[in-house]
Amino acid sequence: MRPAETKISPFQLAMLLIPGIGSTAILGLPGTTATFARQDAWMAPLVAFPASALVIWLCGRLAARFPDETFVEYAPKVLGRIPGKLCGLLLFWYFFHLDAAISREFADFLVAAAHPRTPMVLAVGLAGFAAAVAVRHGPEILARLGELFTPGAVVLLLVIVGMAYSSTDANLLKPVLENGLRPVLASGLITQAFTGQVILLAVLLPSVTRRDQGVKASYAALGVIVAALTLVSIVSLSVFGPITDKFLWPFFKVARIAKFGQVLARIDPLVIGFWVGGSCFKLAVHLYAAVVTFAQVFGLRDWRPLVFPMSALVSAYAAGHLQNFVEHGHMLAYFWPPYTQFFQLVLPAVVLIVAAIRGVGVRVDAKR
Amino acid sequence: MSSLFRAFFDWLRRGRAPAQHPSLDDRWVQRAIQERLARKPASLVDEGLAGVRLGKDLKTNLSTLRRLAGDAPDLVVRHLHIAGGPEAAVVFFETLGRAELVANQVIKPLTHDAAQAGLRVPSSAGGLEAWIREQVINSARVTVETDLREVVRELCHGKTALLVQGLARAIIVELLGLDTRNVQEPVGEPVVRGPRDGFVESLQTNMSLIRRRVGSPLLRFERLLLGRWTKTPVVITYLRGLAPDELIEEVRRRITAIDIDGIIDTSYIEEFIEDTPYTVFPQVLNTERPDVVVANLLEGRVAIMAEGSPFALIVPTSLWALMNAAEDYYQRWDGATLVRLLRYALVALMLLFPSVYVAATTFHPEMLPSPMLISIAAAREAVPFSSFTEVLLMEITFEALREAGVRLPRPIGQTIGIVGAIVIGEAAVSAQIVSAPVVIIVAFTGISSFVVPHFNVGVAFRIARFFILILAGSLGLLGISIGLMLLILHLAALRSFGQPYLAPVSPLRWPDLQDTVIRLPRWLMRKRPQVTTAWVRRRRDFPLRQGNKTFPREEGTARAPGRD
Structure with missing residues (x-):
């Protein structure tokens, strides 16, 4: 039952989090945030950074109080059996819903960008299958996959940015803060819905060999994600300017037009390839979280038998719960940000505060 | 009557320590062996002879050995008198040893030289044995065996046995001189620069190719016999102190668990010891090159070799190691890195x-x-x-x-x-x-x-x-x-x-x-790579695989067609 049967190193945790959070955010986010903040959308990740860091801090504190336990295991100790289990179930629902959203986002992009005549169900199902196969191997193998994937993805990102440099125009980023701070904060909240996915730590931290190092590595991973998002936003905005929000995936468009003289051009297939890999990876990480929380809520001894059924459910939900990707975009912009904050910030905060008041768990200041 | 034999053999096999070990002097034992040979020869391959000792009577010993070999045309039994005195016999397979070596180093000293030098033949059996071993035989490797099974095994591995009347022991002389292929450049892994010798089909030659390159006494060879019928010598080799103990232990564990009729090539072993059998990717490195084996031993890995196979196995390995050529280490590092x-x-x-x-x-x-x-x-x-x-x-x-x-x-x-x-x-x-x-x-x-x-x-x-x-x-x-x-x-x-x-x-x-996708210059490779066996240490659930489902079991089709 312990998800920590195979441990991962702090470095591996970071390599798990970066593509496990960043991969879908990079393509979709600049378009959505630009809807609100226009040319200031590049500030959104910076605004989201402290909020997401708070999520990491909460998870770290909780993990310090309850070493080697996941959120689902310590919530009942803090809130009492029934409310605690309920909280665990809520967290499961969050992972499940998020997983479906990732799956949907992936399929939307794939159908629009590369496979216009492929049925949604096939795209969703294939990604779900690949993710489930990965999850069956356990978090350690997922982390190793992350270690192989992340450096390549980062290099590709930098290459695209470098190639797009000639098309950028810094003047498109002006005037700064034309409409005041409010639109920036609003798009910051949208970004937080993505970067706040570091709540994964509530499940993953017990699997890390050294917890305090793991928390540090998570801050670093968050830093990398925020830096990447900022960079991507700046590049997209300075290439497309006021029409950035008209694109669903502005950075993909950037990759399409980016070229290096006559030598290198049209690297968008590579982007699609990495996007498929990254999405499957993100899908797998969250599927793992969903499966483990579910198994722990119901006290199952092993989570592995749940992987394929859960993946099938996620795929079915992903394919069916939305009509089209306009609806999906609308959901991501208006409903999703406040909705996720309940799970990402409120849930751990409540548990930590109650634990502190009741004095449950290991005393935090008593450092081991 | 046969149930009596069976009871006797059950008793034998259970190894319930009898007051005296059964020996060939005992007529019951002789007849039991004949019975086995006639009815279930397959069972003699492994357990049937266990614990049986040689007798004192030369004739019985010789006839039993002859019978076990089925009057093989290549089994040479040469009767002689030691320095004109006690009766003795030299036994060997002429197809496995060299007749002239046996003649020069065993027979001649016993008969001619001993008599000419005027050595006094000791009268007691024990004294005679020590005298033969220490003063007469010319060969360097001489051992003494009392167990019939061991004597048969040594004979089948090409050694020569000297049996003396009145002595319930055999003096085993090692005179290996089999024809082997010469050491040549390996066909599968040629290099432009670097050592050009490759393994051959003789285990002893292969071991020597490794020993020559490692001057440390901590180089270890562990020998064991694999294969119910072939009894192929298999050697596990490593550098004590460099290879992790858990790794050595795990290699031993996986290899000793192999139960198969015969090992023809190390690839037989490879299939048994792989962690994941259901994959197209090899998880064991095989090489024909002694230099590659030594380089890997120096990095703390373990090599496995078998008689009759010019390929050594190296464990553990990685995809990167499998993508490397020996050449990469002999060419300049920059060129090697680019080639990689x-x-x-x-x-x-x-x-x-x-x-x-x-x-x-x-x-x-x-x-x-x-x-x-x-x-x-x-x-x-x-x-x-x-x-x-x-x-x-x-x-x-x-x-x-x-x-x-x-x-x-x-x-x-x-x-x-x-x-x-x-x-x-x-x-x-x-x-x-x-x-x-x-x-x-x-x-x-x-x-x-x-x-x-x-x-x-x-x-x-x-x-x-x-x-x-x-x-x-x-x-x-x-x-x-x-x-x-x-x-x-x-x-x-x-x-x-x-x-x-x-x-x-x-x-x-x-x-x-x-040393993966790139190869740094040698002077920058300061640290030995880590050979991890973490998972082995934590979870000992590697499924040990068994071979040959078709092996004729006790009650199977033991009676071979033909004259057996």
């Missing part, structure tokens, strides 16, 4: 080139630049097949040509190359069965697949290529991405004796990156 990068790039191309072509022409024509799209479309215009079919056809043709080229005798093999190149390539294009780009792609991937230094890894990648090709033909770019992800996932999940297959890249270990 080229090798990885070509393997990636070999995996993806045909698939990307199929995906691009079938699903994503918009991805190709317009001039290229037009020229490909023009080439494909008259071709009746889909590009997937085209590529698959040509790939299979190429594999067939390759296989035919390997299988055929060398002079005809070249013909195949010419026929393949001209007929299949040129004719197929001009007949517009396939388009020219496909021929280029297949030829290119064909060449690329041979840059992998280890043949079995090349095979693995070629199989993976077909897997991705099928995905590309059905799902386009999505299929390629998913296939590639599953492939990398599979590689990341593999282990070789507990060590992750992609280590040290994933899980990352900075210092060990010195």
